[in-house]
Amino acid sequence: MERGMVFSLSELLEMIGETLEACFAAPLWVVAEIADLRFDQTGHCYLELVEKHNQELRARARGTIWASFSSVLSSFSAATGRTLAKGMEILALVRVRFHPVYGLSLDIRDIDPQYSLGAMMRHKKEVLSRLAQEGYLERNRSLPFPPVPQRLAVLSSPHAAGFGDFLAHLQENPYGFRFRVELFPAFVQGEEAELTLLSALEEVRRRAKDFDVLVILRGGGAQSDLHWFDSYILGKAVATFPLPVLVGIGHQRDETVLDAVAYHSLKTPTAVADFLIERMRAFDELVLAAYLALKGAVTHLLQDQKITLTMLSAHLERRSRNALKDVQETTMQLRWRLKECARRTLEKNGDAFLRTWQKLGSALKATFLAHAASLEHITQAVALLDPYSILRRGYTLTLRQGKIVKSAEECAPGDILETRFWDGKVQSEVTTRGSL
Structure with a gap:
């Protein structure tokens, strides 16, 4: 085989680099997903860009945002309210670079924020549409809300300012309501947010009977981290949770998937506290209204019964007085009749009674004399028997x-x-x- 020109590896790669850079001399707009990104101490941002189809990897390349182009990052955050993050789809203006040692890379000169916003919106709409088709979107809102939501399971970072504000607002409520709050620590921003939130949700689910409501709080974090709450897995876990879920993740403009599937979504952790306090106050007013209604009904019933008792007492007094009068009259009649009967009996049998009395007196006298003589004989006999x-x-x-x-x-x-x-x-x- 005839040998042609011979190149060193570096010469070949330099020729490839020159050819590529000549072919792609002008910047190009490229659509890709961020698989990973990191910053070094000098302020350079290194990205791993990929393209997937049905979760199958079709292409991969390195991307770099040099520190001299850091305005790209700040412009993107200002327009979207979010920072670049893993899993985000971007439309980037790139220059093709090839280095003999480091290979192909893309220098990112600009990122279209409107495309990323549209991609994030599409992703969120797709998640919400899927949850709706599967019947999960309204499930948590269909749960009965407890009338006295006092036992609260809270998912939040223990160091989050929003959690501290939430606790202070509950404890300092003007009505003196008491709440029992148990914190289940979780990251509410960053790459570990989804995993830790799912783990905390499962722990609360196992103890669901110990709580009335689940509260997910964020507050105080960057607005750019809201996309962690647009996860399908996290949205489904909240939608199917056995307790009503209240969300207060501290945003004003956007609604996340968690906001859409929760029982109720509020803008801030303190707004969640106000919601719970208001529910307690509504129940308190309901109890007070029931108490007043019952008190009025009992008072009215007692008044009616008092009137009835007064009437019955008067009636009983009249009946008793009449009955006593009848008894007195009957007694007087009986006394008069008895006296009259005794008088007639005495008049009729007076002589017989006198003769009987006289006979009884004579018999008693004779009996007494006989016994007295007998007693004298006995006394004399006893004296004769005396030893002295x-x-x-x-x-x-x-x-x-x-x-x-x-x-x-x-x-x-x-x-x-x-x-x-x-x-x-x-x-x-x-x-x-x-x-x-």
């Missing part, structure tokens, strides 16, 4: 060791005996014992 009466007649009473001696056999020589007379006693000693 016997002793007076000359008899004596002998005792040994305090016991009456009834027979000589009971005594033995040496015994001390006591002999009692009617007028005294003597002691003696048994010397002999004999028989009659």
Whole structure:
């Protein structure tokens, strides 16, 4: 094979670079998605640009925004309210560059903010349309809102100013309402926002019975970070959440997917606090109105019952008075009739009663006399049996060791005996014992 011209690798690549730069001498508008971006200490911004079709990678190139063109970034942020971020589709004015060592790259000289806004709007509309077709768009708003939303699960950064404002606003409410707030920490901006928010949502979902409402707060972040809340996965998780979701992510102009699917969206965290306080106040007024209505009904009922009781009391007093009068008249009639009956009975049976009384008196007198004579005989008999009466007649009473001696056999020589007379006693000693 005949050998032609021989080039070194650097010569070849330099020729390719010169050819490319000659062919693409004028800047070109290129549509691409930002797959990654980073800044170095000198202020240069390095991007990885890709093109996908049905999530399949079709092209990739490096892009650079040199520090000398940093106005491109500030102009884009001022026009869109957002900074360049991963996942964003842009229309960029580029110059084609080729370096023998670093290969092909694109120097970005300008970015059309209107195209990016349109792309972001298209993406958001596509997400909302998909959620609507799948029946998720209105699901969270169809949940019943608790009348007393006191137990709050909050997804936010613990260091966010919006979270602090939210807590202070709740605690300092003029009605003295009390809220129990539990924070589930999550990033609410940056690339980790979607993952941490989904993780926190799942944790609250497992404890849904412990809370009345879920609150997602941002506040104090850059307006440019709102596109993290346009995620289909995050939107579906909020739409299907078992608790009413309140969103206060601190924006005034744009509505995110989370705003569209939540139960209620408010502009700031303090507005969310005001919403909860107002719901509590409405319930408080409802309870107060019910109390006043009940109090009025009870007062009216008591007044009616008081009138009824007064009428019944008067009626009962009249009936009692009439009944007492009837009883008194009946009693007087009965007393008069009893007295009259007794009088007629006495008049009719007076002689018989007198004769019976006289007979009863004579019988009692005879009985008394008979018993008195019998008692006298008994008294005389008892007197005759009195031991002292016997002793007076000359008899004596002998005792040994305090016991009456009834027979000589009971005594033995040496015994001390006591002999009692009617007028005294003597002691003696048994010397002999004999028989009659």
